[in-house]
Amino acid sequence: MALYAAAAAVLAGVESRQGSLKGLVYASSFQNVKQLYALVCETQRYSAVLDAVITSAGLLRAEKKLRPHLAKVLVYELLLGRGFKGRGGRWKALLDRHQARLKAELARLKVHRGVSRNEDLLEVGSKPGPASQVPRFVRVNTLKTCSEDAIDYFKRQGFSYQGRASSLEDLGALKGKCFLLDSLLPELLVFPAQTDLHEHPLYQAGHLILQDKASCLPAMLLAPPPGSHVIDACAAPGNKTSHLAALLKNQGKIFAFDLDAKRLASMATLLTRAGVSCCELAEQDFLAVSPSDERYRQVQYILLDPSCSGSGMLTRQLEEPGAGVPSKERLRALAAFQQRVLSHALTFPALQRLVYSTCSLCQEENEDVVQAALQQSSGAFRLAPALPSWPHRGISTFPDAGHCLRASPETTLTGGFFIAVFERVEVPSSVPWAEASAPDLRPSRAPKRKKRRQKAAAAPSTGPDT
Numbered sequence: 001m002a003l004y005a006a007a008a009a010v011l012a013g014v015e016s017r018q019g020s021l022k023g024l025v026y027a028s029s030f031q032n033v034k035q036l037y038a039l040v041c042e043t044q045r046y047s048a049v050l051d052a053v054i055t056s057a058g059l060l061r062a063e064k065k066l067r068p069h070l071a072k073v074l075v076y077e078l079l080l081g082r083g084f085k086g087r088g089g090r091w092k093a094l095l096d097r098h099q100a101r102l103k104a105e106l107a108r109l110k111v112h113r114g115v116s117r118n119e120d121l122l123e124v125g126s127k128p129g130p131a132s133q134v135p136r137f138v139r140v141n142t143l144k145t146c147s148e149d150a151i152d153y154f155k156r157q158g159f160s161y162q163g164r165a166s167s168l169e170d171l172g173a174l175k176g177k178c179f180l181l182d183s184l185l186p187e188l189l190v191f192p193a194q195t196d197l198h199e200h201p202l203y204q205a206g207h208l209i210l211q212d213k214a215s216c217l218p219a220m221l222l223a224p225p226p227g228s229h230v231i232d233a234c235a236a237p238g239n240k241t242s243h244l245a246a247l248l249k250n251q252g253k254i255f256a257f258d259l260d261a262k263r264l265a266s267m268a269t270l271l272t273r274a275g276v277s278c279c280e281l282a283e284q285d286f287l288a289v290s291p292s293d294e295r296y297r298q299v300q301y302i303l304l305d306p307s308c309s310g311s312g313m314l315t316r317q318l319e320e321p322g323a324g325v326p327s328k329e330r331l332r333a334l335a336a337f338q339q340r341v342l343s344h345a346l347t348f349p350a351l352q353r354l355v356y357s358t359c360s361l362c363q364e365e366n367e368d369v370v371q372a373a374l375q376q377s378s379g380a381f382r383l384a385p386a387l388p389s390w391p392h393r394g395i396s397t398f399p400d401a402g403h404c405l406r407a408s409p410e411t412t413l414t415g416g417f418f419i420a421v422f423e424r425v426e427v428p429s430s431v432p433w434a435e436a437s438a439p440d441l442r443p444s445r446a447p448k449r450k451k452r453r454q455k456a457a458a459a460p461s462t463g464p465d466t
């Protein structure tokens with residue numbers, strides 16, 4: 001076995017806990033044990049740095065045949081090790097094509113962290129922060145399959161299903177090829193952190209959506225029943241829209257708006273792949289959408305996930321833990337926009353419930369915006385307690401702020417997030433189709449076995465050969 005392939009195999013074995021590094025090195029068929037051991041140790045030491053460089057250079061997306069562990073070993077050798085020195089064969093040729101980009105990403109990382117030597121990157125890179133411990137959440141797209149079929153598929157692929165999680169600790173303890181069903185969302189599978197499923201056939205076929213747990217909560221809390229009309233005000237790239245469509249079972253209507261043509265184009269691809277057929281996409285400023293337009297007279301549900309500083313985003317926290325705090329000026333501008341767009345959304349005449357969410361950790365974009373909108377609505381709307389059992393609540397800057405929900409890698413093993421659920425205090429008498437009772441905010445139950453049988457017959461094969 002060649003050196004790099006052997007090192008990749010040992011790395012994979014260590015990560016999936018098949019044995020100790022030393023044991024796996026000795027068990028490999030590679031003759032120069034010392035050389036192999038040194039290469040694996042060094043690659044492991046720089047693991048976080050290599051992950052960051054490989055991800056930002058888009059290496060695995062561009063080179064579909066290159067497996068992640070081998071990529072790590074090769075990129076180590078190219079950027080931090082001794083160079084290929086006549087070794088590497090076809091992989092060396094492949095890496096050469098990406099050399100400039102990889103080197104540039106390494107240089108960018110150093111500038112970003114204010115260091116000049118590779119060694120200095122280890123200070124931050126070798127200590128995994130809480131963001132790197134967040135599990136990989138995978139939402140099963142119920143428009144195309146069901147949780148049980150997806151679970152069966154992974155089991156056939158050699159993954160080990162551990163049942164439904166009962167605590168956060170269960171999620172944090174996931175290792176190797178083990179996976180769980182989330183305790184809160186019956187369509188959410190949970191894999192160990194760093195599991196990469198971008199190349200997985202079920203993802204490519206739109207049966208799975210790679211979506212953080214916190215980002216699944218807005219649609220779940222909006223909970224529009226099938227047949228209802230929903231606005232997704234700032235919708236692209238569309239993960240939450242596809243979740244809404246799944247909750248609607250493609251029955252009813254989603255009016256989805258976004259300003260950004262590029263993001264809308266990738267959203268259209270995502271929705272097609274996910275089998276969404278109840279959504280009308282519009283490249284439009286939501287602030288210019290008239291609440292009195294006849295088309296929206298039945299809209300009882302609005303999801304508002306506006307542009308924000310993104311200070312809670314995992315990718316930002318992974319790049320530089322604790323980074324991403326926006327300037328006061330930027331925060332002021334963002335909060336002003338968020339307030340305008342939220343107040344505008346609350347003027348839709350049939351609106352019953354609105355979920356406001358951001359992936360920001362800043363109070364200015366969260367509790368402050370919500371408080372201002374409540375004041376402006378003059379008592380027409382109140383906050384509903386969002387998942388009362390959720391451990392991390394809004395900052396108590398006003399009486400009902402605890403009804404809001406926060407999320408973070410440290411407290412909920414998710415990305416940083418904020419959610420507020422607004423509900424109308426009284427059903428407007430002029431709207432005959434409005435439901436008289438408040439919709440149920442509790443999480444839905446796990447799917448029944450019977451449904452699985454029906455879906456299995458209708459859905460494309462989820463066997464390993466798909």
Ligand SMILES: C[S@@+](CC[C@H](N)C(=O)[O-])C[C@H]1O[C@@H](n2cnc3c(N)ncnc32)[C@H](O)[C@@H]1O
Pocket residue numbers: 233234235236237238239240241257258259260263284285286287305306307308
């Ligand atoms: C946080 S992202 C939305 C993410 C999306 N909800 C999802 O889950 O995939 C915010 C989006 O708002 C869009 N946006 C910003 N201002 C807008 C406006 N005035 N009207 C409509 N969309 C807007 C941005 O282009 C961006 O795509």
